[in-house]
Amino acid sequence: MLELLKFEFRRLRKSIFFRIVGIYCIAWPILVILLLRILLGVVTREAGVSFAELGMGSSETQYITWLLTVGFINDLPKFLALFICLHVGRDFTDGIVRNKIIAGHSRTSIFFSYLVAQIAATVALCVVYIGSALLGLLVTGIGVDLNGGEMITRLGTAIIVLLVLTVSFTVLSLIFRRRAMPIILSIITVVVMSTLTAFVGMYNLPAKTIKDYVAVRDDAYDELVKHDEYSKDDIKLLKKQYTTDSYAQFGWKFCHPVYVITNLGFNGDYGADVTQLINGNAEYQDEIDFTGNFINKYWGGGYTTDGSRLTEKDLKKIDSMRISYSTMNLMYIGRSLLYILVIVGSGYIIFRKKNLF
Numbered sequence: 001m002l003e004l005l006k007f008e009f010r011r012l013r014k015s016i017f018f019r020i021v022g023i024y025c026i027a028w029p030i031l032v033i034l035l036l037r038i039l040l041g042v043v044t045r046e047a048g049v050s051f052a053e054l055g056m057g058s059s060e061t062q063y064i065t066w067l068l069t070v071g072f073i074n075d076l077p078k079f080l081a082l083f084i085c086l087h088v089g090r091d092f093t094d095g096i097v098r099n100k101i102i103a104g105h106s107r108t109s110i111f112f113s114y115l116v117a118q119i120a121a122t123v124a125l126c127v128v129y130i131g132s133a134l135l136g137l138l139v140t141g142i143g144v145d146l147n148g149g150e151m152i153t154r155l156g157t158a159i160i161v162l163l164v165l166t167v168s169f170t171v172l173s174l175i176f177r178r179r180a181m182p183i184i185l186s187i188i189t190v191v192v193m194s195t196l197t198a199f200v201g202m203y204n205l206p207a208k209t210i211k212d213y214v215a216v217r218d219d220a221y222d223e224l225v226k227h228d229e230y231s232k233d234d235i236k237l238l239k240k241q242y243t244t245d246s247y248a249q250f251g252w253k254f255c256h257p258v259y260v261i262t263n264l265g266f267n268g269d270y271g272a273d274v275t276q277l278i279n280g281n282a283e284y285q286d287e288i289d290f291t292g293n294f295i296n297k298y299w300g301g302g303y304t305t306d307g308s309r310l311t312e313k314d315l316k317k318i319d320s321m322r323i324s325y326s327t328m329n330l331m332y333i334g335r336s337l338l339y340i341l342v343i344v345g346s347g348y349i350i351f352r353k354k355n356l357f
Helices: 002-014 016-046 058-069 072-093 096-102 107-139 147-175 180-203 207-226 232-241 252-261 266-270 274-279 325-353
Strands: 287-289 322-324
Touching (some): 002 016, 002 107, 016 058, 016 072, 016 107, 072 096, 072 180, 072 266, 096 107, 107 147, 107 325, 180 252, 180 266, 207 232, 266 325
Antiparallel strands (some): 287 322
């Protein structure tokens, strides 16, 4: 297998397509950072201050660092779909796989040499992308803040999530003899995922959090009745109006199961999409806080809108109302590794029985 790996890595170094993707991973982050720097310069100039006087806080710098370094999670899938399918699929049409068998290499060695090589290539591209983004942030003066190294674990999680696609594309290329089918399936996968990931992350509210909140809310209702602020009939009407389902967004019952069993919620959970910068809070958070699902600070004036008069401070006492990113990392890594094992295992079974001649 060592000889096969050397052969595959040598081919990767000589691949023009791989070099093109590598150049993209260097140029694109720097281009985006330059555009951001120009935009910030225009904004500060119109405000009558210099960029140095803008005074971005640590949290803002961390968020910009994160947003620009993790960009590979959205940029690379389309390139990987094409590159892997063309690179691996070519070996069937050119007879390279057949020659490997004739040379005495086992199917197991052939299968896993492709997987290892493509996984290594993906990791290398991600590292180059991240390094280029960090260099661009330093050179333009925007600055780099990795939150004491904690951000590296999030970036590692993003790489592992991306490897699920790498493994999927590689296995598809190995179980189909013609290149057209894996390319079509891979592109469809990327398009569907890029579409679904835009809104699946909106439905990340855990069922346990809703259950825990309803229990706390009911206790608050009981206290209000004791103080004669509500009658028992009032509470019955409120509970009828604010059922468990009313706290979940429209479509939660359909989309939350998809969120739970897939990695489609990564962008929403980790703020890894540029739209998060426009629509969300441009701060690097230590945890995901679900209190906003129950409190509308504008309509409710800082209270829950179901009449329970619970405040954000009250909700923060509910343990399930928050999830740390260290926990999220473990969840995504564990789910991704499980997917990889299933995809590799099923692909290996098919490849062993496949006619390679």
